[in-house]
Amino acid sequence: MKTIFCPTDFSENAFTALEYAVQIARKSKPRIVIFNSFESPERTSGVIKVAQPGFGADNLSKLEALKSELVAKYPRPKLTIDIHVEEGNPKEVIVKVARVCKADLIIMGTKGAANLSELILGSVTATVINRSEIPVLAVPDTCKFTPIKKILFASDLEDSDQAALKRLGKFAAEFGASVDMLHVRKVDEQFPPAEMKKLEARYIVMLGVDSLKLAVRFHADIISGVSDFLKAGGFQVLAMVTRKRTIITQILSPSMTRKMAHYANLPLLVVKEAV
Numbered sequence: 001m002k003t004i005f006c007p008t009d010f011s012e013n014a015f016t017a018l019e020y021a022v023q024i025a026r027k028s029k030p031r032i033v034i035f036n037s038f039e040s041p042e043r044t045s046g047v048i049k050v051a052q053p054g055f056g057a058d059n060l061s062k063l064e065a066l067k068s069e070l071v072a073k074y075p076r077p078k079l080t081i082d083i084h085v086e087e088g089n090p091k092e093v094i095v096k097v098a099r100v101c102k103a104d105l106i107i108m109g110t111k112g113a114a115n116l117s118e119l120i121l122g123s124v125t126a127t128v129i130n131r132s133e134i135p136v137l138a139v140p141d142t143c144k145f146t147p148i149k150k151i152l153f154a155s156d157l158e159d160s161d162q163a164a165l166k167r168l169g170k171f172a173a174e175f176g177a178s179v180d181m182l183h184v185r186k187v188d189e190q191f192p193p194a195e196m197k198k199l200e201a202r203y204i205v206m207l208g209v210d211s212l213k214l215a216v217r218f219h220a221d222i223i224s225g226v227s228d229f230l231k232a233g234g235f236q237v238l239a240m241v242t243r244k245r246t247i248i249t250q251i252l253s254p255s256m257t258r259k260m261a262h263y264a265n266l267p268l269l270v271v272k273e274a275v
Helices: 012-028 055-073 090-100 123-131 162-175 193-207 222-230 247-251 254-259
Strands: 003-007 031-038 042-045 048-051 080-087 105-110 136-140 150-154 178-185 213-218 237-242 268-272
Touching: 003 012, 003 090, 012 031, 012 055, 012 105, 012 136, 012 162, 031 055, 031 090, 055 080, 080 090, 090 123, 105 123, 123 136, 150 162, 150 222, 162 178, 162 193, 162 237, 162 268, 178 193, 178 222, 193 213, 213 222
Parallel strands: 003 031, 003 105, 031 080, 105 136, 150 178, 150 237, 178 213, 237 268
Antiparallel strands: 042 048, 136 268
């Protein structure tokens, strides 16, 4: 991993995500790009709307102060931090600039589910996840960084993009983390032991990992099945590979947020399959 791209709007959510970026950078030593996009407020002058001057400069000053604060707070190992400001709607410019920066990972903040009616993903984060071919780590604002040692990969067993799976495997390798794999089925039908071994062997190769534990659980609702499995604890990241009609579509749906409460404090890593 060479570059982590971390958008910020200077909110508490964004600071939590940035802390994750810094802690990851201290281990794997990539460059961090802290990015702010702004839409200039306008003032009315007669019938003509004129952009307020200096708005981007103010945000750049905030980024410079933030960079100085992080460098002073974490002197060893030395952090490599670049800052960038661009005018535009964050839903439109984040993915574009991350691509220009050749980012390997986008880390974004999101609102944790402090109560069951709150969305776990804000609209900007959800849009970036849906549009970005770069892996996205969505970090709830209630999340405190914990060294990443164990990742849960939730899969429908229809993953076919080996490049996407390799990116997930590389993410795990950055931290020496183990990967457990979960498949939730609505039909109460267990795989034969030989089939389980075959699936494990297949995904070990596709992910590029040394070993893998595959669990199959039965639940009428897939999201609730994932949540129940996570109650065992011990995971620092929930990972998914996305494509059309995948499980992530359900997670991004407001109707599913009440079922997300258990892992509201767990970062969600989303890797996109090629279209």
